Amino acid sequence: MSDYALALIALLVALLGQATAAGLAIEVYLRRGLPRAVSRTWLALASGSLLLALQSGYTLELALRSGLYDLRQALLASLVGICFALGINGLRRQQP
Numbered sequence: 021m022s023d024y025a026l027a028l029i030a031l032l033v034a035l036l037g038q039a040t041a042a043g044l045a046i047e048v049y050l051r052r053g054l055p056r057a058v059s060r061t062w063l064a065l066a067s068g069s070l071l072l073a074l075q076s077g078y079t080l081e082l083a084l085r086s087g088l089y090d091l092r093q094a095l096l097a098s099l100v101g102i103c104f105a106l107g108i109n110g111l112r113r114q115q116p
Contacts (some may be wrong), residue, residue, distance in 0.1 A: 027089040030098035031080040037101025038073035041108040042066050048112050058115075069104060076101065 045066035049059055076097055083089040 023091045024083070024087070024089060027091045027094040028080065028083055030091075030094035031076055031083060031089075034094070034097035034101035035073055035076040035080060037098070037105040038069050038076055041101070041105040042069035042073055044105070044108045044112050045069055048115055051115070054115070065108065069108070072100070072104070 045062050048054075049062040049066055054062075079094070079097070083094075
């Protein structure tokens with residue numbers, strides 16, 4: 021597998037991880053009965069995750085259209101996406 025293909029897969033994983041994290045955070049934000057401060061925290065997590073997903077999407081588009089990529093950045097983004105999604109899922113399960 022070439023570095024280019026590995027970078028594309030890593031960027032796709034990053035995009036999916038961040039989008040999943042955003043979806044889970046929005047789900048908790050929309051729950052009724054949460055204190056206002058907790059609700060705002062979940063909204064901030066969802067917004068940040070959506071922005072990171074957007075950045076990963078733009079990076080993936082750049083790699084696909086022009087062939088420009090950075091394998092280390094793509095792998096780091098992939099790990100961040102996975103860790104963030106797992107972290108949000110763990111926090112979501114702790115909410116009443």
